[in-house]
Amino acid sequence: MSAVGQPLTLACGQTLANRLMKAGLSEQLSDREHAPTRELEQLYDRWGRGGCGLMITGNVTVDRRHMAEPRNVAIDDDCDRDRLRRWARAAQRGGRLIWMQLNHPGRQANPLAGRTRPVAPSAVPLSVPGAPRPRSLTATEIEATVQRFATAATIAKEAGFDGVQLHGAHGYLISQFLSPLANVRDDDWGGDPDRRMRFPVEVLRAVRRAVGDEFAVGIKLNSADFQRGGFTEQESQQVVARLACERIDLIEISGGTFEQPAMMGSITRQSTREREAYFLSYAERVRRHAGTVPLAVTGGFRSRGAMEQALTEGACDVIGIGRPLCIDPDAAHQLLSNADHYAPAGTPRVTGRALLGRMIDLHAADALLDVQWHTDQIHRIAAGREPDPKRPWWFSIATTARRNGLAAIPRPGRS
Secondary structure, three states: OOOOOOOEEOOOOOEEOOOEEEOOOOOOOOOOOOOOOHHHHHHHHHHHOOOOOEEEEEEEEOOOOOOOOOOOEEOOOOOOHHHHHHHHHHHHOOOOEEEEEEEOOHHHOOHHHHOOOOEEOOOOOOOOOOOOOOEEOOHHHHHHHHHHHHHHHHHHHHOOOOEEEEEEOOOOHHHHHHOOOOOOOOOOOOOOHHHHOHHHHHHHHHHHHHHOOOOEEEEEEEOOOOOOOOOOHHHHHHHHHHHOOOOOOEEEEEOOOOOOOHHHOOOOOHHHHHHOOOOHHHHHHHHHHHOOOOEEEEOOOOEHHHHHHHHHOOOOOEEEEOHHHHHOOOHHHHHHHOOOOEOOOOOOOOOOHHHHOOOOOHHHHHHHHHHHHHHHHHHHHHOOOOOOOOOOHHHHHHHHHHHHHHHHOOOOOOO
């Protein structure tokens, strides 16, 4: 059996049928009240039959007052349990596992979506033009937010999901607590690396207490923020070592923030391009800190050959794929059955680059467009249509604006 086709049993007792994982992609398919929709069910029914051993949903927000995008699902009570149950069952029809990705955007909340001032560990705004200054959370509010993650995990379990993944990467709230740039507190929740990692540890512990040992709990972490003075690779290794001492089933490695979207491939060396995966070298270095906890690496994998090499060399245990599944929902089946298969993602680029390059950052513009274009493909699948790889870039911008208005403007790293 090929390396990608090998099953993997986790500490909670669940077994992944193979080593391919559908990584979290923010779907923007809730209704206006942030409840799951029939379109979300149809999307995951299709993805669930696509071959991945594990599927991670996109951002499910634990506090509907603070939304990263206007049409993300939010669960801070059990009023939508029947819809959540249908969502889980739709994904499981193909015999695969589905974990709900739990998130709080913190200072990266879209104020037009949540219509509430963003909150964060400290009142430090994003270094992005127009970003509002967040309000610093009180110690009592931090403890309440920890409990929100536990409550959401309980609801996910009761709705029939197989596990949850805590989103601790890409500059969202958990990641903000870890960052010395975003967290400048001097109390028990910040001030040095040990206190900055308290929030993710407490969230993980609260979730585990709430769901028990047989329900899967994973986390997505940054290898680094790729910002001067930010969360470093050494600190990331310390966090992995600390979390590995807890009851955790899978650690997914990613990297970057809205300010520096490394998760979109904006920082790639020649050696990285040759191995495809953006964060594979870091995974090799952090392996000894993770102990027996399996590692997943997401970002850049396209060919079966590169995936096989990463698995057989022990760099990681699970391969995360995202954007290729927006182009071909059956890409996992192709990768499992064909040793020569290459699963491409879309590569939309703005035109008129010579002129636009004088006015805007083209790398940032391309990253934003990439998100919009792939979200458009997700919505086509959810509507029962096939993806359209030839879709013009400007058409995606127009449909996104028409769908949700200015509040729908996506940002890199939102998965």
